[in-house]
Amino acid sequence: MHGSELKDGQHSTPDPKERSQLWPRVLGSMAIFALMVGMMIGRLTLPTPAQLEEVQAGPDHLTLWFNHETQLHGEHVDGAIAMLFAAEGSAQNGQLQVNGKFVNWRVAHSDRGLFLSVVAARPLHGEWSGAKVDGRWRLEILLREQ
Incomplete structure (x- = not known):
């Protein structure tokens, strides 16, 4: 019976260079699979952004x-x-009036969401x-001159 030591190129275990490198491949595949599953779960649990439904201008x-x-x-x-x-x-x-004078408002898109600006003279x-x-969220902005 042969031992594990090298005798004329014949031994019972292969050289480390010749061994299959499957273990790193298995670990890499498991890491990629876990990353993909985590991304899918994160996408499903991501809250939906709020939607601006209506803007009402009053005095x-x-x-x-x-x-x-x-x-x-x-x-x-700056005012x-x-x-x-x-x-x-x-x-x-659009426009609204504060104390009988016109005020301009504008809702625009920005890289972080919606941007509202209210400007007057x-x-x-x-x-x-x-x-x-009633199941919706109302934001009321009361305006006055400084």
Whole structure:
């Protein structure tokens, strides 16, 4: 019976160079499969972005209706109001009146969602509040001159 030591090129185990390299391939395949399954699960559990359904302009206020609550960031910038929503929707614009003077508003697309700007010839101040109403989310922006 032959031992595992090398005798004239004949031994019971093959050289390490000649061994099949299947184990790294199996591990690589399992890693790729786990990555793909994880990406599919992540895509399924990703929340749907809010949808801007309607914009209503009234005297001294602007009301935005979304299908569900959305993240927003709002600021007063040099007398104008700028708001960024994590939502989707169509670009819109219009006018409303604050104390009998015209104010322009515009909803535009940005790389982070929807961008609302409210601009007038004089500085504006706005206060906003959101609430769930009839299964939708309403954001009301009350405007006044500074």
